[in-house]
Amino acid sequence: MTDTRKRLNSKEFADTVAEEMIVSRSFWADARRRFLSHRLAVFSVFMLLALLLFALFGQYFARWSFEEIDWNVLGRIKTEGAPSLENGHWFGVDDLGRDLYARVVQGTRTSLMVGFVAGPLAVLLGATLGALAGYFGGRLDQIITGFYTIWISIPYIIFFVVWQAFFGRSLTQMIIVIIIVNWTAGLLIVRGQVMMLKHREFVDAARMLGMSDLAIIFKHLAPNILWVIVIYTSIVIPEVIMAESLVSFLGVGIQEPNTSWGALISEGARTMTFGTLWQLAFPAAFFVIAQVSLYYIGDGLRDALDPKDRR
Amino acid sequence: MFNYTLRRLLTVIPTLLVLIVFSFYLMRLAPGGPFTSEKPLPPAVMQNVLERYGMDQPLYVQLWTYIKNIVFHFDFGPSFAQKDRTVNDVIVQGFPVTLTYGFWSAVFVLVLGIPLGIIAALRHNSVWDYTMTGLAIFSQIFPNFVLAPILVLLFTLSWGLLPGGGWNGGQWEYIVMPAIALGTSYMAGVARLTRGSMLEVLNAPFILTARAKGLPERVIIWRHALKPALLPTLTYMGPVFVYMITGSVFIDVFFSTGGIGQDFIDGAYSRDYSMLLGLAILYSLLTFTLNLMLDLMYAWIDPKVRSSL
Numbered sequence: 001m002t003d004t005r006k007r008l009n010s011k012e013f014a015d016t017v018a019e020e021m022i023v024s025r026s027f028w029a030d031a032r033r034r035f036l037s038h039r040l041a042v043f044s045v046f047m048l049l050a051l052l053l054f055a056l057f058g059q060y061f062a063r064w065s066f067e068e069i070d071w072n073v074l075g076r077i078k079t080e081g082a083p084s085l086e087n088g089h090w091f092g093v094d095d096l097g098r099d100l101y102a103r104v105v106q107g108t109r110t111s112l113m114v115g116f117v118a119g120p121l122a123v124l125l126g127a128t129l130g131a132l133a134g135y136f137g138g139r140l141d142q143i144i145t146g147f148y149t150i151w152i153s154i155p156y157i158i159f160f161v162v163w164q165a166f167f168g169r170s171l172t173q174m175i176i177v178i179i180i181v182n183w184t185a186g187l188l189i190v191r192g193q194v195m196m197l198k199h200r201e202f203v204d205a206a207r208m209l210g211m212s213d214l215a216i217i218f219k220h221l222a223p224n225i226l227w228v229i230v231i232y233t234s235i236v237i238p239e240v241i242m243a244e245s246l247v248s249f250l251g252v253g254i255q256e257p258n259t260s261w262g263a264l265i266s267e268g269a270r271t272m273t274f275g276t277l278w279q280l281a282f283p284a285a286f287f288v289i290a291q292v293s294l295y296y297i298g299d300g301l302r303d304a305l306d307p308k309d310r311r
Numbered sequence: 312m313f314n315y316t317l318r319r320l321l322t323v324i325p326t327l328l329v330l331i332v333f334s335f336y337l338m339r340l341a342p343g344g345p346f347t348s349e350k351p352l353p354p355a356v357m358q359n360v361l362e363r364y365g366m367d368q369p370l371y372v373q374l375w376t377y378i379k380n381i382v383f384h385f386d387f388g389p390s391f392a393q394k395d396r397t398v399n400d401v402i403v404q405g406f407p408v409t410l411t412y413g414f415w416s417a418v419f420v421l422v423l424g425i426p427l428g429i430i431a432a433l434r435h436n437s438v439w440d441y442t443m444t445g446l447a448i449f450s451q452i453f454p455n456f457v458l459a460p461i462l463v464l465l466f467t468l469s470w471g472l473l474p475g476g477g478w479n480g481g482q483w484e485y486i487v488m489p490a491i492a493l494g495t496s497y498m499a500g501v502a503r504l505t506r507g508s509m510l511e512v513l514n515a516p517f518i519l520t521a522r523a524k525g526l527p528e529r530v531i532i533w534r535h536a537l538k539p540a541l542l543p544t545l546t547y548m549g550p551v552f553v554y555m556i557t558g559s560v561f562i563d564v565f566f567s568t569g570g571i572g573q574d575f576i577d578g579a580y581s582r583d584y585s586m587l588l589g590l591a592i593l594y595s596l597l598t599f600t601l602n603l604m605l606d607l608m609y610a611w612i613d614p615k616v617r618s619s620l
């Protein structure tokens with residue numbers, strides 16, 4: 001008993017407590033601590049960073065560019081096109097005799113770009129519409145949720161293929177169509193949050209100060225639903241990458257000479273009957289690593305941010 | 312119940328109309344068309360071609376004819392790119408194929424997913440549970456387009472057990488891999504969801520009551536826990552069907568089953584707008600039908616939902 005009291009009165013304890021209070025005062029600091037204690041998630045962040053670095057600087061380690069055809073191995077790809085350190089094809093060559101390493105760098109860049117540009121933008125669009133629906137309610141709410149219900153019951157591939165057939169298949173079109181397809185992401189949950197928060201005192205206070213509705217939504221409500229948006233973005237990014245890869249696999253996505261993980265996997269799958277397995281293995285491995293990392297980062301974010309999941 | 316079904320059917324019509332009108336105008340306004348080639352056709356020939364497909368008339372007339380033909384004759388018109396086939400031909404040939412392996416895939420998802428989830432929940436935190444959860448995460452990360460090549464690699468190229476594609480009139484060997492490749496990740500999703508809801512139900516007070524009455528575990532699970540535990544799984548099946556239709560396009564292309572997915576993608580390549588539009592309408596109809604069936608089943612199982620209809 002006296003020991004405990006002594007410890008509680010000691011200077012170290014006071015310091016620790018003070019430090020603890022400073023460190024863990026805000027919601028986001030709390031969240032950061034929780035996220036950092038999720039080891040797999042932290043490891044996944046490093047994996048993802050490695051992928052990003054690979055996409056940005058990988059080309060400087062390639063001995064071949066992605067458009068050069070190695071005439072020495074063309075026609076003998078099965079026997080001489082395998083990954084090798086001697087001729088500089090770290091990942092082997094693809095079906096046309098191009099360096100697969102350079103192709104994978106190029107594909108990683110495209111896939112990550114689509115995921116990290118289109119994913120967040122789609123969530124932002126959905127969240128904005130959800131916030132408007134939740135805040136204003138009434139007719140606007142009915143229209144938006146009505147569209148939502150119809151939209152989620154249409155297989156996205158239909159829209160994707162039809163759109164790409166009409167407007168061509170550039171990277172920009174790909175990003176635009178992905179945003180359109182995924183505009184529903186996060187809509188319902190943001191709407192729910194806004195409906196809950198809009199009756200709180202701080203919103204009343206802001207209204208009494210004469211703030212406009214839009215200012216209230218973006219200045220006062222947005223920070224309070226930011227955590228939902230972050231979680232949703234982490235879910236949507238891998239989904240977007242997967243959708244992009246699927247349509248590229250089908251040949252209606254990213255077009256030659258550009259490439260993406262899905263397009264590379266598709267090439268690899270087509271040639272695997274000839275025994276050139278590395279053409280499938282390397283792109284598939286990159287794709288899977290990205291998906292696993294993103295999955296665990298999402299998991300970590302949920303644990304860190306969602307009040308229901310808090311351990 | 313009847314009113315509800317009717318109301319749902321009535322919302323389908325405007326949705327489809329919007330879809331048709333939107334895509335119709337989109338494809339006629341888009342640059343290029345099915346008949347633009349590198350060497351332009353002589354004007355007279357072009358005129359004949361346009362007349363043949365009724366494209367010389369004003370857009371709204373074309374639209375009206377198109378909708379009229381679908382509604383009264385179930386006729387989606389000729390294909391723009393495949394000279395000797397109509398869209399109906401393609402549907403008659405391909406749709407049964409897609410439906411067949413789709414059906415077996417759904418069977419695979421439910422018959423394997425639900426028991427796996429229940430077992431994992433009953434043996435909570437055991438090796439079974441961990442294996443199942445691990446497997447679920449694993450197969451969500453391996454989407455069908457990564458899984459299918461791996462399956463072909465193992466079962467066709469390495470062991471020579473199953474054919475790597477084709478349809479052959481729908482013999483079972485040709486159905487196995489498409490069904491598994493299409494269903495695996497949703498099977499895992501169903502298992503994970505069933506596990507979660509089963510765990511929740513098993514902790515509910517009415518299960519405690521059943522235990523206190525001294526009912527055998529078997530009766531508790533089959534008669535009391537199963538039905539409420541399956542409800543979330545059932546709601547999950549709606550989106551799953553939508554995703555499986557998307558997946559079927561891939562399966563048709565990868566396994567060359569001869570299903571409609573292949574023609575859909577080919578239609579995108581050759582700007583075969585009538586084919587694209589016809590198949591898009593068919594896919595949407597399929598989704599609406601499946602979702603409606605699911606909702607009715609939901610109402611049939613859950614008394615709370617039934618009374619609110």
